[in-house]
Amino acid sequence: MRAADLPLYYNAVAILEHNLKDRADKTALFSPSRNLTFREVAHEANQVGNALKKLGVRIGEAVGILSFDGPEWVTAYFGILKIGAVALGMNTLLTPDEYDYILHDSHARVLLVHQALQPHIEKIRAGQPFLEHVIIIGEGGAGDLDFTTWVAGESTECTPTNTHRDDFATLNYSSGTTGQPKGILHAHKDLPLTSQLWGVNVLGLTESDRTFAVAKLFFSFGQGGNLIFPWYVGGSIVLYPGPPRDTDAVLGLITRFQPTILYNAPTGYAMALAMPNLTKNYDLSSLRLCVSAGEALPAPIWRQWQERTGLDIIDGIGSTENYHIFLSNRPGDIRPGSSGKPFLGYELMIADEHGAPVPQGDIGNLLVKGETAASFYLHQYEKSQQTFRGEWLFTGDKYYVDEDGYYWHAGRSDDMIKAGGIWVSPMEVESTLLGHTAVLECAVVGKTDTSNLFKPKAFVVLKPAYAPSETLAQELIQYCREKMANYKRPRWIEFVDELPKTATGKIQRFKLRD
Ligand code: 3UK
Numbered sequence: 001m002r003a004a005d006l007p008l009y010y011n012a013v014a015i016l017e018h019n020l021k022d023r024a025d026k027t028a029l030f031s032p033s034r035n036l037t038f039r040e041v042a043h044e045a046n047q048v049g050n051a052l053k054k055l056g057v058r059i060g061e062a063v064g065i066l067s068f069d070g071p072e073w074v075t076a077y078f079g080i081l082k083i084g085a086v087a088l089g090m091n092t093l094l095t096p097d098e099y100d101y102i103l104h105d106s107h108a109r110v111l112l113v114h115q116a117l118q119p120h121i122e123k124i125r126a127g128q129p130f131l132e133h134v135i136i137i138g139e140g141g142a143g144d145l146d147f148t149t150w151v152a153g154e155s156t157e158c159t160p161t162n163t164h165r166d167d168f169a170t171l172n173y174s175s176g177t178t179g180q181p182k183g184i185l186h187a188h189k190d191l192p193l194t195s196q197l198w199g200v201n202v203l204g205l206t207e208s209d210r211t212f213a214v215a216k217l218f219f220s221f222g223q224g225g226n227l228i229f230p231w232y233v234g235g236s237i238v239l240y241p242g243p244p245r246d247t248d249a250v251l252g253l254i255t256r257f258q259p260t261i262l263y264n265a266p267t268g269y270a271m272a273l274a275m276p277n278l279t280k281n282y283d284l285s286s287l288r289l290c291v292s293a294g295e296a297l298p299a300p301i302w303r304q305w306q307e308r309t310g311l312d313i314i315d316g317i318g319s320t321e322n323y324h325i326f327l328s329n330r331p332g333d334i335r336p337g338s339s340g341k342p343f344l345g346y347e348l349m350i351a352d353e354h355g356a357p358v359p360q361g362d363i364g365n366l367l368v369k370g371e372t373a374a375s376f377y378l379h380q381y382e383k384s385q386q387t388f389r390g391e392w393l394f395t396g397d398k399y400y401v402d403e404d405g406y407y408w409h410a411g412r413s414d415d416m417i418k419a420g421g422i423w424v425s426p427m428e429v430e431s432t433l434l435g436h437t438a439v440l441e442c443a444v445v446g447k448t449d450t451s452n453l454f455k456p457k458a459f460v461v462l463k464p465a466y467a468p469s470e471t472l473a474q475e476l477i478q479y480c481r482e483k484m485a486n487y488k489r490p491r492w493i494e495f496v497d498e499l500p501k502t503a504t505g506k507i508q509r510f511k512l513r514d
Pocket of ligand 1: 174219220221222292293294295296297315316317318319320321323324325339395396397409412504
């Protein structure tokens with residue numbers, strides 16, 4: 001499928017509404033607060049669309065959603081799309097200053113915010129040049145309408161805005177691993193395209209699937225995986241409003257709602273594996289497949305998960321710039337530890353510093369060409385020029401291809417370590433360390449030794465049953481010596497209680513370098 005196969009005027013609300021034809025009464029959405037059929041979702045989305053029109057919202061305008069995953073998040077999202085506005089799903093873990101930045105940068109006039117997050121907005125509300133209306137999900141108050149009252153009197157029919165397939169539908173702010181958040185806009189066309197190219201063609205989603213994501217809807221990994229793709233094929237979704245760290249709640253919800261597909265970040269799988277009696281205390285038997293993205297899934301975690309649960313994990317690399325996964329393992333064709341192989345719809349290139357392809361096996365910069373790429377970072381001309389290079393998108397990731405054609409992530413461009421004149425990939429050292437039974441999580445960075453030369457240093461979080469000691473540190477170093485080339489072994493081990501991570505679960509190695 002190509003963008004040109006879609007009608008020129010196409011609104012991605014079709015991904016919800018095509019289900020009204022023959023499965024309107026199927027439960028589309030399961031959540032701890034309420035379950036909704038496709039018809040109920042569509043009706044509430046229409047009410048939101050009408051209510052937004054009354055506030056004067058027009059085509060192309062960003063409308064903010066700052067809430068936990070739940071029915072209102074979803075009906076607001078499709079209501080926004082339906083009237084041609086742009087759904088701005090906001091990260092729920094940010095600070096008031098970051099919300100201030102995003103509200104300025106996106107020019108949002110209307111914001112739907114969960115009651116529990118409203119205090120963050122109150123702190124910065126006085127200085128907002130664009131924000132006019134705040135709708136509260138939960139109990140209203142202080143002069144703001146609550147969501148339920150706001151939509152209550154509205155018609156459940158709403159005239160759609162005839163958007164061009166290239167009109168913008170979503171806006172996400174990606175923090176990456178460093179720097180100011182970057183606004184990334186995706187067009188209506190990108191949603192059906194990624195659904196087909198990866199959701200259907202690679203993952204093999206069908207109508208009988210029920211998805212569940214630990215990754216949130218504000219993150220395009222969660223939004224695509226746990227809303228757009230399943231509804232594109234008529235499947236259903238399970239929403240989890242709580243924090244990713246609460247492994248017991250995550251596993252409890254899987255037990256309760258019996259999803260078939262699980263999306264999680266590597267750290268989520270590691271945390272679940274650290275639970276004693278994982279498969280005795282929780283029922284994971286409904287799952288047929290798991291997906292990992294956000295950062296590379298080390299092979300030891302893949303193997304332990306497969307041993308403990310019998311389930312395969314599909315690791316694929318995606319980015320907010322591409323909306324979703326563009327290089328992936330596939331069911332029945334998995335090489336643990338790798339990001340798999342290219343699939344139809346995306347072309348890949350591994351290039352040297354001059355942009356020329358490197359020989360097979362060499363590490364280089366990964367570039368990707370595909371029709372779901374964004375075109376620019378909002379209000380960031382220079383950064384856009386560095387990333388969006390004509391048809392090609394510079395991912396900022398280092399990769400190499402093995403002799404069988406599988407792609408291996410070698411770290412972010414700025415995470416690579418040059419030790420003894422040779423590039424060392426932090427991922428490779430981390431993956432080795434994770435093979436040791438005492439290690440729960442780890443991160444490897446470059447540190448200068450007494451001769452001012454860079455050498456790998458490992459920060460290690462131990463499993464609960466192990467205590468830090470010099471003996472254990474030496475044992476870990478010795479373990480690496482036996483498993484990999486000597487120059488790659490960590491020269492120092494520092495035991496820590498946790499690793500610094502972004503809101504989307506990526507390890508911030510730059511913080512450990514400082
Ligand atoms: C890293 C990975 C190795 C990589 C995302 C799936 O993570 C997503 O989007 P972001 O914009 O970050 C993109 C960057 O994250 N990364 C993601 N997945 C992997 N590295 N293996 C992986 N499997 O550095 C990439 O450039 O936050 C992931 C779907 C949608 C997404 N937005």
